[in-house]
Amino acid sequence: MSDNESYLLSLRDISLRFGGLQALSDITVGVSSGLWTALIGPNGAGKTSLLNVICGLYAAQRGEVVLGGRPLDGLGVHQRAALGLARTFQAVQLVLEMHVLDNLLLGLHCRGQVGLLGHLLGSPGSRREERALRDTGLAVLERYDLAEVWDRPVSELSLWQRKLLELARAVVGEPRLLLLDEPMGGLTMAEREAMAELLHDLRGGGLSMIMVEHDMDMVMTHTDHVMVLHHGRLLAQGPPREIQADPDVIAAYLGE
Template structure:
């Protein structure tokens, strides 16, 4: 049996006396969309930051492609095959959309400082390849027409799509998205859902933190629900929606509606 693409076991993170993440077990299979949800302060982002190397866990273990790993830095995690976006948009505002995506490929480049300084033929060929791949990614997420626009000139929804294109530029196996639908209108959310479905169909796995319950339940294969740092429910969207603990802690009257 093929091992899970990613697992965390007994994951913990404490901030003083607060247990932000308290024994979280999580698994992501190949080609699967996994949702991580819970009320505000439940520990979702802390868990996310542990997985992507921004935080160092106090306890717990990770595996990736069946092998143990310790996420010592975001750069190392990206090279390994996990790319992320952030809840608050973090684009390079003085760069164009195309340049922002090119930056996302830095962990997959082969030329060094000397090549960049002396503009060697190999360096020029690699730069051309990077630009072509970046343009293809902009087309993939549906914003190729804005390639030469500054990031700040894009609409809010298109900036979110640009962030996803930049994350995809590192060719990850797991795309980790922190509230990608935050601030989007209904039309933008529909386009986002279609994009996420396409990414999954193309063979990538997705870890999704999202407050839009309708989006999560409509696209995720598995959902993990956190409350006060602990897992209170885990399973298919249908299973999670029937959990009394989830209804009480997170879904509440929305579930009954």
């Protein structure tokens, strides 16, 4: 078995430049299946840029992204989503004018069987599928404590509710790998603990996750593996306790 095939996600020699700025340099790393991996580093280290390369928002100038043994080069965001990649964002990406349920249903598009023409023509199959997807969506909202606001526009939700909805929309399509960009940002301590519990449940159900996060208590307490970026390069990786004691990481990021 090759290195690419032994990991759920393999990154090989990923390099990304914006004009004169080298955002990522020769990132080579493998992410094992079933783990909650933290991606940490100072501001400007390249963390969000790396997530954007993985999910297809950015095209690296050099390198290879492989998911489950399949190279993703040349595939768009929606094609990578269909292969099992999902993403949340630092600034929650929801359609504010749409209702909560309709936002959630956007995450179910890859599970539908009826083609675009069938939906445009309003075929019996499309109507059955729409009813089934709505039933599924309502059940998911119940699990995320959003059932009571299913018909409200997203603009009326609190930040916590928006974070829950974005997470629910990301996982409702049953991805293999979930990319999280600062899911704890802006939340109260109680909400952060509740979010950590939700992510533990998802990991327990077999979902692999890569999380960008600045809350080091959360990272060191809850995650399985940590990768550290510094100036666009992979500085270190390993279990949280090893990273916490790594002198290079302490000097570059954590502090004494």
